[in-house]
Amino acid sequence: MIEVQGVTRTYGGFTAVDDVTFRCEPGRVTGFLGPNGAGKSTTMRIMVGLTAPTKGRVTIDGRAFHDIPNPARHVGVLLDASAQHGGRTGREVLTLGARMMGLPDSRVDEMLAAVSLTPSEAKRRIRNYSLGMKQRLGIAHALLGDPKVLILDEPANGLDPAGIRWMRGLLKEYADRGGTVLLSSHLLHEVEQIADEMILIGRGRIVAQGDRATLLAQAGxxxxxxxxxxxxxxxxxxxxxxxxxxxxxxxxxxxxxxxxxxxxxxxxxxxxxxxxxxxAGLEDLFLELTADTQREGNAS
CATH class of the missing domain: 3.30.70 (Alpha-Beta Plaits)
Structure with missing residues (x-):
């Protein structure tokens, strides 16, 4: 379970995240939705200890991320699929991760197969990977330690339609086994098809949350x-x-x-x-609630 309680993050006079509170339950996929720059990535960085909150706290299964022993065995994280060393191969990245977590090298082969990266692709340097291949490798790394919680920031970027469908099935199966999934995106249709619960954020504040039926009821x-x-x-x-x-x-x-x-x-x-x-559908509600964050129609 992920619990976000009153989290705020300011940078000088700018508030990136403003008193955000929500919960992600085991066995469910939670979609974290908002336009670019709405505060999704900052919130997720706070969750995994990469950014300190100005106020508030985040716990994962009752503990702050930095208090979890060998955290990658409990929390799988994908925040930026391109943030791997371009000179390493995909297999090298997973092998280093497995050894840091105390896992056997055989786990690397399992994960490469799980995300459909072929043996020849696993031997290629990451600088030669497409964005979709980097996303698959990032998902493999997040799943490497067989964690109970997944925190994924825009994991569908660069995936083709077949890859997006594969990702949805993978995450749904993970949640069905009791895992907790937090999945961020600025694309409503991408998340609507898999999320059990959706959290809408705009200008750093939660503007709506609930399951599909609850949100549609708000739409009119x-x-x-x-x-x-x-x-x-x-x-x-x-x-x-x-x-x-x-x-x-x-x-x-x-x-x-x-x-x-x-x-x-x-x-x-x-x-x-x-x-x-x-x-009015979810897209209408989404655009209405985040209207002041959209570039289109806002010249200021």
Missing amino acids: PAQTLVTSLDNAALASALSAAGHRAEAAGQGLRVDTAPEAVGRVALSAGVVLTDLRSGG
């Missing part, structure tokens, strides 16, 4: 976009059921959830050709 009342073979009959049935429906493109916009529309259509015997949520 449910609405549905629906198209059928007989829109007039569907509109009449929806009105009789107490739902307001109005024309929208080739279909209708209805002031209720898609499930309710589907039930009305079934009862009325109307065939649906399209049924989808039409209300």
